[in-house]
Amino acid sequence: MINANLRLGVTGTGTSTTWREELARAVRDPAELVRMLDLDPAMIPSAASASRHFRLLVPRGFVRRMRRGDPADPLLRQVLPDTSEGLPQPAGYVNDPLEEKAASRSPGLLVKYRGRALLVTTGACAVHCRYCFRRHFPYPSENPRRREWDASLAAIRADSTLQEIILSGGDPLMLDDATLDRLSSGLAEIPHLRSLRIHSRLPIVLPERIDNGFMCWLESARVPVTMIVHANHPREISEEVKLACNRMRGSVRYLLNQSVLLAGVNDDEDTLVALSESLFDAGVLPYYLHLPDPVAGTAHFAVSVDGGRALVARMRNRLPGYLVPRLVREEPGLPAKAVLA
């Protein structure tokens, strides 16, 4: 009943733009972003210069959740190219800290952990997060064309230990619904697969993506879907995001969130508590809180292990257990992500 009402609300206005149109209108010019937020134009040249290496991309709906006139806004900090990205990096900051190239079994198929494999379906995202560990990822070679999925599907079929496939990227919800359907139909033919997991930031940064066509796919998928969205700050959970999450909730097995613990964005107790509470309001439970990977160009986002542990300990004193995420870090060569708290 709730779902039916929401569906009317989303589609019945006749004025809503499609997610493709919203994406086409996304902000790509640092000068425009600075002007939209009434920031000091003196910020433009350095942002434009940093944008050359990994360009600015942010949907307008996400910009509307930022505070005007605040150069330290935590949502802005996640997307505005920053001169710190070009500074000399501490030891250990490298382009491929996760050694993903080594885990690649066929183009785009990463198998690091027992029972589950990560399928890179596209290099595209709806937002460019400055801290992203994929900013240096070799997408031209690891971004499979459709016919190369056949090789990945064959590799999955040949390994009966694989029970779960995780669609990742880039962002798998950048694929259109027909492509998602082809992929999930192929996966559904593999008898040992029990779960399809989607890691996506689109429900947060571009909630228009959760439209009728997508819901049709989700409701008809023959492998049960678990959706893991990615929000880092409570102000990212807008009313539109809550509606999108509510819409998905009845059609997925679990709806979870992963966050990255980022200096100057969410590295304080009140923000993390508010994030968990906002997620709960949206019907989403926190899953992982990742320490940022040591990716070259992102050292200004680093939070120490001890700092992260202390924050999670304080969250635990204020929240029910199910609203406290696990603090994790990815360490190459381990059989799972390292759980730190």
Ligand SMILES: *Cc1c(COP(=O)(O)O)cnc(C)c1O
């Ligand atoms: C993070 C990750 C997973 C998923 O790990 P979970 O602990 O199951 O969430 C799977 N494969 C790869 C390559 C990963 O990086």
Ligand code: SF4
């Ligand atoms: S949406 Fe995800 S993969 Fe894309 S830039 Fe952001 S963190 Fe990276």
